[in-house]
Amino acid sequence: MHTASSMKESHDPSQNLLLGALPREALARLEPALVLERLELGTVVYESGDVMNEVYFPTDSIISLLYVMEDGRSAEISVVGREGVVGIALFMGGESTPSRAIVQSAGHAYRLKGQKLRAEFDRHGAFHHLLLRYTQALITQMAQTAACNRHHTIDQQLCRWLLLSMDRVNGDELTMTQELIANMLGVRREGVTEAASKLQRSGVIEYRRGHIRILDRAELERRSCECYAVVKRESDRLMQDQAVWSKDSG
Amino acid sequence: MARTNLLLSALPKRERLDVLALCEVVQLTFGTVLCEPRRPYLHAHFPLTGLISLVAGVDGEPAVELTMIGREGMLGASLLLSVDEAPQRAIVQAAGTSLRLEAAALRRMLPESPALSRRIGRYLHEQLIELAQTAACMQFHPVEARLARWLLMTQDRVPGDRLQLTHQFLADMLGVRRSAVTIASGALKHRGLIEYSRGEIRVLDRSGLERAACGCYGMRHA
Numbered sequence: 355m356h357t358a359s360s361m362k363e364s365h366d367p368s369q370n371l372l373l374g375a376l377p378r379e380a381l382a383r384l385e386p387a388l389v390l391e392r393l394e395l396g397t398v399v400y401e402s403g404d405v406m407n408e409v410y411f412p413t414d415s416i417i418s419l420l421y422v423m424e425d426g427r428s429a430e431i432s433v434v435g436r437e438g439v440v441g442i443a444l445f446m447g448g449e450s451t452p453s454r455a456i457v458q459s460a461g462h463a464y465r466l467k468g469q470k471l472r473a474e475f476d477r478h479g480a481f482h483h484l485l486l487r488y489t490q491a492l493i494t495q496m497a498q499t500a501a502c503n504r505h506h507t508i509d510q511q512l513c514r515w516l517l518l519s520m521d522r523v524n525g526d527e528l529t530m531t532q533e534l535i536a537n538m539l540g541v542r543r544e545g546v547t548e549a550a551s552k553l554q555r556s557g558v559i560e561y562r563r564g565h566i567r568i569l570d571r572a573e574l575e576r577r578s579c580e581c582y583a584v585v586k587r588e589s590d591r592l593m594q595d596q597a598v599w600s601k602d603s604g
Numbered sequence: 605m606a607r608t609n610l611l612l613s614a615l616p617k618r619e620r621l622d623v624l625a626l627c628e629v630v631q632l633t634f635g636t637v638l639c640e641p642r643r644p645y646l647h648a649h650f651p652l653t654g655l656i657s658l659v660a661g662v663d664g665e666p667a668v669e670l671t672m673i674g675r676e677g678m679l680g681a682s683l684l685l686s687v688d689e690a691p692q693r694a695i696v697q698a699a700g701t702s703l704r705l706e707a708a709a710l711r712r713m714l715p716e717s718p719a720l721s722r723r724i725g726r727y728l729h730e731q732l733i734e735l736a737q738t739a740a741c742m743q744f745h746p747v748e749a750r751l752a753r754w755l756l757m758t759q760d761r762v763p764g765d766r767l768q769l770t771h772q773f774l775a776d777m778l779g780v781r782r783s784a785v786t787i788a789s790g791a792l793k794h795r796g797l798i799e800y801s802r803g804e805i806r807v808l809d810r811s812g813l814e815r816a817a818c819g820c821y822g823m824r825h826a
Contacts, residue, residue: 423741500668504779506662579662581662
């Protein structure tokens with residue numbers, strides 16, 4: 355267990371798996387421009403339609419990307435943690451972000467100016483390759499989430515969502531309100547409360563004052579729809595390839 | 605008049621001719637699967653008059669359409685990501701012609717074709733927006749409004765006002781049961797917006813259909 359103060363001392367860009375997979379020289383070029391930020395729960399990192407000037411590499415925070423409709427309702431389309439980066443539109447050539455990025459679990463992220471990102475991206479080296487691979491994994495996640503939202507029960511979706519979130523922080527605990535989960539899944543809060551109580555009664559999770567702890571991960575996986583496994587398999591595969599491709603041999 | 609693919613026609617002449625020199629015109633047959641998720645792409649397609657749907661499926665449930673690709677775009681944009689495998693299944697949604705290019709040839713061209721790379725990156729960005737929008741739309745909007753949106757999007761991408769579509773196919777696209785499509789299309793027909801018979805839908809009142817569609821239509825793809 356980390357105390358708050360030891361967490362503070364242990365920050366390092368390589369805790370983000372994309373940055374961590376970079377060869378030493380590439381990371382050294384980026385490092386002076388990486389700014390560590392503390393992100394509080396519920397903070398809006400980008401608003402949908404904003405012109406983007408920066409990207410974020412989470413380390414121990416989770417950022418959720420929501421699509422916001424005209425009437426204000428929203429649905430989560432993907433979740434980004436230490437395995438990824440928020441702001442892919444910046445290197446895809448889009449001027450503004452199509453989604454709202456909101457902090458789903460408090461923690462830290464490294465911020466990088468768009469200009470610096472582009473400069474390293476345009477070298478067509480490991481950074482370029484990593485970001486493109488990650489984009490492919492993100493597309494898979496978005497597509498699966500769309501189909502999942504359509505067809506699977508709230509119980510299954512909550513399990514999928516908890517598993518994806520846990521994978522994105524290094525631990526078995528999330529700080530989270532049911533209201534926020536309901537917003538992510540695009541369902542009513544009562545639906546989440548009911549689904550969470552079922553999991554709690556069965557001893558799968560423990561929910562106390564905004565803290566969710568996983569007690570039985572295997573059971574959580576069993577109760578989730580296949581969407582968790584599909585997304586995980588694909589992103590593991592792409593990450594694996596990345597590591598082989600970009601790591602120094604020495 | 606020959607129809608063009610708008611993604612290609614936006615390229616500078618030299619790059620456009622380079623791409624076209626490697627393309628062949630092929631006929632797309634309704635229902636053909638052009639690629640499967642996590643399998644390598646064989647070809648990229650730049651549709652001329654045909655229409656391609658990217659769909660995602662979950663165990664045993666009907667697939668749902670995530671994005672559609674017509675002459676404004678291409679199949680295989682994700683080849684730009686240095687990944688050979690397709691992220692989703694692609695299926696021909698409306699028969700027609702397409703410019704077909706070997707996936708490997710496109711991969712080889714990209715490093716030397718900056719304008720093409722930029723166009724494809726930009727298009728991929730737009731596809732992701734559409735995917736996200738569709739995901740939210742599916743969750744919140746009634747079938748009738750989604751069907752109206754879907755018909756408008758299809759009509760925007762293929763010539764003419766007649767669409768060859770069965771209720772079953774529409775159900776698969778919208779991720780709903782066939783009976784739900786029958787009810788929704790019955791309501792649109794009753795309002796005089798469309799008519800249909802034997803697997804053919806005709807749009808009678810386009811502006812009425814626009815009013816019946818959810819706000820998702822036209823937000824970015826007007």
